[in-house]
Amino acid sequence: MRRAAWLWAAAVGAGSLLVLWSVAQRWASADMKGMPAAYAEGGMVAGGLQAVALAALAGVVAVLATKGAGRQVVGAVIALCGAGLAVLVWRGVTDAGLSAWARGEALLMGLSGYTYTVMPLWPSVAAIGAALVLAGGVAAVVRGRSWGGMSARYRREAGPSEVKGERAIWDAMDRGDDPTR
Incomplete structure (x- = not known):
């Protein structure tokens, strides 16, 4: 594979991992009376x-394993994952999303009053990760065909080869060919 494909894979993988890392971090706090x-x-x-x-991360492996139009289709799915991540991050820090969470926390504690505060670091990290995934998906659609495929080094050849001589028979068997055909 070309260097561009590996750089692409590192960028999209890093974007996905940034989102996964930020999911487990504190995004907001709710202060409740008493x-x-x-x-x-x-x-x-x-x-x-x-x-x-995780779907975007799996898509990275799929792009590396495919060629041509299949790679472009997977790239489009990765771009959709990036857009979906951006929407989810945005919804997570809006008043509606945070208010619903804080109200639920207050009800669980039997309280009626609350105020919430957004901690902007981790939603920002998730947004950066979403942007990397989205840009990577678009790049795979636009440039993916030029990246080349996986190596054919270990692929078995389609049919048996003609074998002549005792040494050639042993070599054919080592390759997995049946010299008696």
């Missing part, structure tokens, strides 16, 4: 991030 603060991890306020990031 109780210690409750904290929300990314997966609590932006459900689905983990699954979509």
